[in-house]
Amino acid sequence: MRSVASVDVIRKLRSPIAIVCQSLRHMGLSSILIVVQLFFGFLSLLLAIGLFFGINSFANQVQFLMPNNTLSINVDISTHAMDGNRTSYRKLLALKQKIAQLNDVAGIGMYDLSSSFGFTQAPENEVGKLPMSQFSTQPIALVSNTFVQHMKVATQGEPLSAITHFSRKNSKVFPIWVGSALASQYPLGTRLIAMTYYTPPVGSTAEATVDEMPCQVVGIISSDAEFFANNGANLGAFSLQSCTNLILGPVSMFMWNKKSSEANLILSDNMQVYPLPGKEAELKANIYAILHQRKMHGMVHSVEDQLNALAKQQKPSIVSTFLVAVSLLSLSVLGHISVLLSSLIKRRKEFGIRLLIGARKASLLQLVMAEILGLYVLALILSLGIMLNLSDWLDKWLVVINLPTILLAVGITLFLSLLASIIPLRRLSRQTTVRLIQGE
Amino acid sequence: MALIELSHVSKTYGKGETAFRALRDVTLSIDQAEKVAIIGRSGSGKSTLLHILAGIDTVTDGSYCFMGQAMRGISQNQAADLRNTHFGIVVQQFALIKEYTVVENVELPLLYRGVPKRQARKKALAMLERVGLHRFEKRRPYELSGGQQQRVGIARALVNEPEVLLADEPTGALDQTTAAEILALFDEIHRSGLCLIIVTHDLEVAHSCQRIIQIADGQVVTP
Ligand SMILES: Nc1ncnc2c1ncn2[C@@H]1O[C@H](COP(=O)(O)OP(=O)(O)O)[C@@H](O)[C@H]1O
Ligand SMILES: [Mg+2]
Numbered sequence: 121m122r123s124v125a126s127v128d129v130i131r132k133l134r135s136p137i138a139i140v141c142q143s144l145r146h147m148g149l150s151s152i153l154i155v156v157q158l159f160f161g162f163l164s165l166l167l168a169i170g171l172f173f174g175i176n177s178f179a180n181q182v183q184f185l186m187p188n189n190t191l192s193i194n195v196d197i198s199t200h201a202m203d204g205n206r207t208s209y210r211k212l213l214a215l216k217q218k219i220a221q222l223n224d225v226a227g228i229g230m231y232d233l234s235s236s237f238g239f240t241q242a243p244e245n246e247v248g249k250l251p252m253s254q255f256s257t258q259p260i261a262l263v264s265n266t267f268v269q270h271m272k273v274a275t276q277g278e279p280l281s282a283i284t285h286f287s288r289k290n291s292k293v294f295p296i297w298v299g300s301a302l303a304s305q306y307p308l309g310t311r312l313i314a315m316t317y318y319t320p321p322v323g324s325t326a327e328a329t330v331d332e333m334p335c336q337v338v339g340i341i342s343s344d345a346e347f348f349a350n351n352g353a354n355l356g357a358f359s360l361q362s363c364t365n366l367i368l369g370p371v372s373m374f375m376w377n378k379k380s381s382e383a384n385l386i387l388s389d390n391m392q393v394y395p396l397p398g399k400e401a402e403l404k405a406n407i408y409a410i411l412h413q414r415k416m417h418g419m420v421h422s423v424e425d426q427l428n429a430l431a432k433q434q435k436p437s438i439v440s441t442f443l444v445a446v447s448l449l450s451l452s453v454l455g456h457i458s459v460l461l462s463s464l465i466k467r468r469k470e471f472g473i474r475l476l477i478g479a480r481k482a483s484l485l486q487l488v489m490a491e492i493l494g495l496y497v498l499a500l501i502l503s504l505g506i507m508l509n510l511s512d513w514l515d516k517w518l519v520v521i522n523l524p525t526i527l528l529a530v531g532i533t534l535f536l537s538l539l540a541s542i543i544p545l546r547r548l549s550r551q552t553t554v555r556l557i558q559g560e
Numbered sequence: 561m562a563l564i565e566l567s568h569v570s571k572t573y574g575k576g577e578t579a580f581r582a583l584r585d586v587t588l589s590i591d592q593a594e595k596v597a598i599i600g601r602s603g604s605g606k607s608t609l610l611h612i613l614a615g616i617d618t619v620t621d622g623s624y625c626f627m628g629q630a631m632r633g634i635s636q637n638q639a640a641d642l643r644n645t646h647f648g649i650v651v652q653q654f655a656l657i658k659e660y661t662v663v664e665n666v667e668l669p670l671l672y673r674g675v676p677k678r679q680a681r682k683k684a685l686a687m688l689e690r691v692g693l694h695r696f697e698k699r700r701p702y703e704l705s706g707g708q709q710q711r712v713g714i715a716r717a718l719v720n721e722p723e724v725l726l727a728d729e730p731t732g733a734l735d736q737t738t739a740a741e742i743l744a745l746f747d748e749i750h751r752s753g754l755c756l757i758i759v760t761h762d763l764e765v766a767h768s769c770q771r772i773i774q775i776a777d778g779q780v781v782t783p
Contacts, residue, residue, distance in 0.1 A: 469655075470657050475616075475643075476616070476643070477668055478640050478641065478645070478720075479644075480636070480640045480641070482637070552617075553616050553617070553636070553639075554616050554617050557655075
């Protein structure tokens with residue numbers, strides 16, 4: 121007879137605001153309740169998903185940059201003060217050379233202390249096989265946006281040919297490695313400010329490495345000396361705070377400017393070794409033997425070990441955010457059902473009237489669905505607004521808020537809220553017209 | 561051919577021991593442009609009959625033909641479409657959506673029919689003018705008196721230009737003067753050629769009609 125059974129709805133769908141108004145008009149407080157429930161449910165779900173994906177994508181990118189069989193040697197050089205650092209740096213270089221001579225080594229790099237001034241060297245004859253060669257012999261670039269400002273102040277007009285800064289937002293990769301890659305774009309002699317995630321020794325290591333670098337480092341900033349002193353550079357390599365710490369960074373910069381020895385604390389260092397295929401275990405044992413022989417303390421981890429450690433470290437937070445999300449969403453679903461049921465009961469008379477004047481039952485269901493969708497969109501806008509505003513901060517905690525995670529969270533909550541609407545809507549559709557019209 | 565034809569219609573509510581026969585063997589026909597009163601005591605089955613006529617409820621036995629078409633076996637959607645296009649229904653408690661303004665209430669049947677919004681609004685306003693409420697279009701139903709609300713109900717019932725106006729105790733909630741005004745309005749509507757079926761237990765209302773059908777215990781009785 122006519123195809124427009126739900127004109128009322130279609131007309132309103134043209135404007136989401138109108139739908140929300142319509143819902144508020146008909147459901148009053150109930151609709152606000154639905155919005156609030158959806159809001160928190162969505163927020164927590166997005167957080168959980170963002171964290172889950174954040175850690176995974178971080179791990180993926182680490183693996184992209186580092187071959188899986190890469191071994192990290194975390195060496196304890198336990199030194200204080202500048203002189204000691206120079207000594208320990210020499211010790212490290214010697215260690216590196218010794219390890220490089222091992223038969224099962226395909227390549228070796230020093231990525232923390234040394235890669236700040238970066239070099240990765242492979243034995244001449246192995247260069248072709250070295251998957252990490254793109255990182256070799258390059259100085260490091262800068263880290264956070266805010267730092268750039270601080271550094272401009274701190275260098276007091278010292279001319280810089282390039283300030284490269286790195287934000288985790290654009291590239292979810294650990295900045296030292298990215299820095300190495302970025303710096304390869306600069307010509308020899310470019311004056312760069314280097315940002316590292318722990319405090320390098322001014323005047324000792326810096327000097328030593330400057331000689332080996334194609335670029336000139338005019339400043340080095342550490343973001344979180346203490347954190348790394350306590351946790352070891354290796355662990356810290358997976359911590360985000362270290363890269364974007366906005367407080368400790370400038371403080372270290374200030375101290376560096378003052379040439380304060382307290383800022384020059386190194387407790388450990390980190391090298392990357394690339395074993396020949398199938399030689400991982402052997403190499404690991406050999407490195408331990410060398411460390412032992414030289415009376416140096418150190419740990420040798422595979423990338424996998426480190427990523428597993430990261431995953432293990434983050435597991436409780438992923439699990440707990442998911443638990444929170446699941447409970448909030450269940451609450452939201454239950455609340456949704458009960459609010460909807462009670463509002464449908466309250467609206468029986470209205471539905472009866474609509475039927476009386478010739479609305480089809482399907483159009484009533486569509487009307488309610490459209491209103492629910494309207495409320496859903498409102499909740500979505502509110503929570504997305506908040507999450508996107510917090511995304512920089514969340515990023516530090518490895519929580520990624522991007523299109524895929526948003527879409528996933530939207531999909532799940534939309535599905536749940538539609539699911540939650542089925543029971544009330546079925547109940548509505550089972551009512552006979554007479555009973556609805558009588559408002560019973 | 562009569563507009564409405566009921567033959568041997570029965571309506572039973574419930575099943576088994578609790579079964580209740582609200583209508584028994586009702587046979588009647590109503591012509592186009594007739595003005596009929598259905599009277600009877602409370603509980604006699606008047607509203608049930610009206611619901612069946614309007615396609616809100618279905619018969620248990622017998623047959624109901626509207627405009628020559630058998631109503632038995634039509635779908636819920638078809639019944640809804642019939643109500644929308646061929647019937648105007650007015651009830652005792654006005655049945656207005658309180659969240660909507662007067663004009664929004666009146667234009668709703670047009671929107672369900674698929675009439676564009678602007679056109680619907682225009683028609684609804686014209687109809688409000690016809691029932692003497694053109695200055696009240698922006699008000700909410702509860703801001704109107706009972707008589708005015710019933711006029712809104714009538715405007716809404718007429719806006720789709722139906723063949724039949726069905727009214728269930730339209731003056732039941734109104735005082736005498738207001739009721740008289742509503743009756744006058746019905747009169748005018750009838751003169752424009754509509755079939756009017758008014759359920760009432762008010763004899764004064766009944767006597768304003770050309771024909772009276774009396775129902776007692778679900779059966780048509782000759783007065
Ligand atoms: N849905 C129903 N279920 C059971 N009995 C009903 C139902 N609707 C009406 N009845 C009964 O049918 C009889 C006729 O009701 P109704 O048509 O509303 O009477 P009237 O409108 O004449 O007062 C009443 O006794 C009423 O109790
Ligand atoms: Mg009745």
